[in-house]
Amino acid sequence: MNAPQLPPGSVGLVEAKKAAFADPLQLTSGAVLPQFEIAYETYGKLNAARSNAVLVCHALNASHHVAGSYADDPANIGWWDNLVGPGKPLDTNRFFVVGNNYIGSCFGSTGPASPNPATGKPWGADFPVVTVEDWVAAQARLADRLGIERFAALIGGSLGAMQALQWTLSFPQRVRHAVVIAATPRLSAQNIAFNEVARQAIMTDPDFHGGHYYDHGVVPRRGLRIARMIGHITYLSDDAMMEKFGRVLRGKSGPGFGFDIDFEIESYLRHQGDKFASYFDANTYLRITKALDYYDPAAEFGGDLAAALARARAAFLVISFTSDWRFASARSREIVKALLEARRIVSYIEVNATQGHDAFLMDDARYHGALRAYFENIAL
Amino acid sequence: MTAAQQALLAARPDLVAIARWVASGARVLDLGCGDGALLKYLWQAKQAPGYGVEIDAAHVVECVRNDVNVLQMNLEDGLATFGDRSFDCVILSETLQAIHHTEQLMRDMLRVGREAIVSFPNFGYWPARLQVAFGHMPVSQELPYQWYDTPNVHLCTLQDFEDFCRRLGFRILERVALDRGRSVGLLPNLLGSLAVYRLGHGLTP
Numbered sequence: 001m002n003a004p005q006l007p008p009g010s011v012g013l014v015e016a017k018k019a020a021f022a023d024p025l026q027l028t029s030g031a032v033l034p035q036f037e038i039a040y041e042t043y044g045k046l047n048a049a050r051s052n053a054v055l056v057c058h059a060l061n062a063s064h065h066v067a068g069s070y071a072d073d074p075a076n077i078g079w080w081d082n083l084v085g086p087g088k089p090l091d092t093n094r095f096f097v098v099g100n101n102y103i104g105s106c107f108g109s110t111g112p113a114s115p116n117p118a119t120g121k122p123w124g125a126d127f128p129v130v131t132v133e134d135w136v137a138a139q140a141r142l143a144d145r146l147g148i149e150r151f152a153a154l155i156g157g158s159l160g161a162m163q164a165l166q167w168t169l170s171f172p173q174r175v176r177h178a179v180v181i182a183a184t185p186r187l188s189a190q191n192i193a194f195n196e197v198a199r200q201a202i203m204t205d206p207d208f209h210g211g212h213y214y215d216h217g218v219v220p221r222r223g224l225r226i227a228r229m230i231g232h233i234t235y236l237s238d239d240a241m242m243e244k245f246g247r248v249l250r251g252k253s254g255p256g257f258g259f260d261i262d263f264e265i266e267s268y269l270r271h272q273g274d275k276f277a278s279y280f281d282a283n284t285y286l287r288i289t290k291a292l293d294y295y296d297p298a299a300e301f302g303g304d305l306a307a308a309l310a311r312a313r314a315a316f317l318v319i320s321f322t323s324d325w326r327f328a329s330a331r332s333r334e335i336v337k338a339l340l341e342a343r344r345i346v347s348y349i350e351v352n353a354t355q356g357h358d359a360f361l362m363d364d365a366r367y368h369g370a371l372r373a374y375f376e377n378i379a380l
Numbered sequence: 381m382t383a384a385q386q387a388l389l390a391a392r393p394d395l396v397a398i399a400r401w402v403a404s405g406a407r408v409l410d411l412g413c414g415d416g417a418l419l420k421y422l423w424q425a426k427q428a429p430g431y432g433v434e435i436d437a438a439h440v441v442e443c444v445r446n447d448v449n450v451l452q453m454n455l456e457d458g459l460a461t462f463g464d465r466s467f468d469c470v471i472l473s474e475t476l477q478a479i480h481h482t483e484q485l486m487r488d489m490l491r492v493g494r495e496a497i498v499s500f501p502n503f504g505y506w507p508a509r510l511q512v513a514f515g516h517m518p519v520s521q522e523l524p525y526q527w528y529d530t531p532n533v534h535l536c537t538l539q540d541f542e543d544f545c546r547r548l549g550f551r552i553l554e555r556v557a558l559d560r561g562r563s564v565g566l567l568p569n570l571l572g573s574l575a576v577y578r579l580g581h582g583l584t585p
Contacts, residue, residue, distance in 0.1 A: 337461045348451040349440055366437045373445040
């Protein structure tokens with residue numbers, strides 16, 4: 001059988017793996033996860049000195065599938081394939097890149113849909129609320145398993161950036177560089193408000209059943225759809241939305257004077273909502289948004305972010321996008337200011353981009369050029 | 381000195397003076413750092429760890445390539461990102477003339493830095509005076525722009541700059557006037573094409 005044609009620079013066909021951990025994981029909430037699995041993928045080779053490992057952390061709805069595609073599902077290309085591969089900015093000829101799926105997710109790592117060892121039934125609502133700190137603690141177990149004492153770099157965008165940042169605080173000695181993209185050091189009241197609307201949409205869906213919908217053979221699809229539609233609005237900029245959809249009507253020449261789809265943007269949001277509701281787990285969505293809301297490394301230092309970041313030992317590259325209003329550039333500059341105050345090493349790039357928060361996934365010459373240059377300068 | 385370093389210092393004579401004034405191991409902030417060449421040189425020659433501030437996206441990528449810590453920011457927004465006395469030396473080389481909020485930036489430089497180094501083209505250089513005398517705006521190696529396409533908005537002479545420093549309450553610690561890379565002793569405001577100043581707190585006596 002011939003392998004499917006992959007574009008040049010692709011890592012090619014990849015395989016998702018799982019690492020099982022039998023030791024309980026103490027969570028921030030006080031709960032204990034008795035055992036867990038982490039889904040992960042690796043690209044490139046770990047060198048003899050074990051000095052070339054890079055951990056990629058994902059945001060809300062992505063997974064461990066960062067690059068390449070699967071033999072049995074060639075259309076499923078990794079979510080950061082434009083960045084990771086041989087000769088790409090994060091060059092797998094040089095680096096051993098690890099993609100991982102955080103716990104509580106629904107793409108392979110232990111989460112609310114996984115069986116609860118105490119009952120044999122899905123955890124559902126009983127799956128504990130996990131935090132960014134918990135994810136990092138679990139990822140450290142994966143690093144131990146893979147024989148990685150110290151990462152050359154941590155990289156992530158949005159919620160993934162929070163994990164990269166937290167790694168430098170939870171395990172200062174284990175991170176040489178942290179690439180923190182489209183980040184915020186803590187959510188604003190407005191950010192939390194959007195998350196709460198999304199959660200309410202899910203929890204008030206009659207099919208939610210207090211989170212035990214698996215037992216009823218249903219999913220709170222309507223709630224998930226609305227949650228995704230809200231989220232999607234915050235990922236795009238006003239300009240990008242106007243440019244892409246404008247006020248164009250869908251398949252009609254004038255208003256329908258009804259509540260079917262009139263505008264292209266309505267069609268787009270419904271499509272995104274439907275697609276998301278078909279694969280994403282509602283209990284996971286609730287937990288991820290809570291992890292976002294709770295994250296605030298400065299909290300235990302009386303709100304002093306510089307004091308919180310003083311224990312980091314990594315060098316930082318912080319990148320923001322001008323049209324991102326979800327985690328605006330000003331939020332990244334807070335991180336930069338605190339790192340400077342804490343006398344840490346940091347570079348900061350503010351990419352001129354129209355796409356909003358999702359710009360971190362785009363293939364922009366300046367953005368990727370900076371990442372390429374940064375990774376090239378990491379000594380192995 | 382490497383060939384690249386020699387080429388840099390030959391192309392930018394003010395950097396020789398600047399580099400001489402930066403102490404070994406000093407924390408340096410270079411405002412409008414371009415591709416980071418000066419910071420790279422200061423790190424290699426003086427083990428002076430530095431940060432650059434630059435607004436141009438292509439230059440910022442060059443800085444990253446040069447392994448120089450760079451912050452992509454607009455100097456016109458001020459230096460609020462930087463704490464009081466957080467640097468030993470704040471450098472503004474051949475950028476002063478293109479800054480709009482000159483007074484705010486100059487005050488910020490000596491808030492953030494223990495010392496400041498400023499270099500700028502001297503508008504009082506005799507060929508410039510001659511061109512004005514013959515009815516034209518000066519165009520030269522230091523001021524290569526036509527009046528209609530110049531980024532320069534605040535040109536000054538050595539005397540103007542020294543008056544300005546006095547008004548801001550800054551002490552002039554050292555001054556070098558250069559002409560074609562050579563130091564000018566006599567009549568610097570007339571014979572120097574490029575001025576480099578080292579400034580500190582407190583009025584010049």
